[in-house]
Amino acid sequence: MTRRIIIVTAVHGPSAHFLPEAFKSLCDQELPDGWEWHWLIQQDGTSDDVAPHVPTDDRVSFRQGRRGGPGVARTIALAHADGEYVKVLDADDQLPPGALARDLAALEADSSIGWATSRVLDLLPDGTTAGFPGDPEPGAIERKAVLDYWATHDYRAQVHPATLFIRRDLLVALGGWMALPASEDTGLLLALNAVARGWFSSEVGLLYRKWEGQATGQSAHTNAPERDARMAVVEARARALDHFQWRYPISSN
Known part of the structure; x- marks a missing residue:
């Protein structure tokens, strides 16, 4: 029986032309026997400017939905x-080549590990x-x-949420990505860390593109009042999960 890793991608018009490069990087992944990947591309919106860039492949599914931001798009996927x-x-x-196999190996080897991250290089x-320096061991x-x-370093985590590889049941139990205008992936990372052990690979697991159109480069992303509000709700959720002692796996102390 073939087992499956689901790749979830939220996309909107300005970033759609990068999809073929992301697809090539997926095609370059090698997985152990008995494993396959399937790519879920979820458009944040219903415009016609994304579909022309979606690769034609049986391993790729494309859907659209009303706009709600990348966190909502990923969660509906x-x-x-x-x-x-x-x-x-x-x-x-x-x-990069090998990224999926390394994440998979870490979680398959230890059932107490709920999620994995890896080193990032800016592209x-x-x-x-x-x-950049500061990676954990x-x-x-x-x-x-x-x-x-994160709470003692100006709301900056030592691992990158864009590299997350997660057990599906744990991800669903936490409600997916937070319904925030930004930092929704940081909210998920901190919630995961509040309830489950993770894993960090020092080998590069993501090429994080820097370009003028990326959402994190816009002025709204650094608006101080909104950022403070996002960080407050992100931390409150994680602290509450810890306080109520929800744990993964359930049998752990």
């Missing part, structure tokens, strides 16, 4: 996520890449380690 694991991939990013407009990430670091 979970209705069709019929695999054991979910990997997030933004439309403008790429997976610059000229095609070069750039890293490779291996297991204990509960609350990311949450506590």
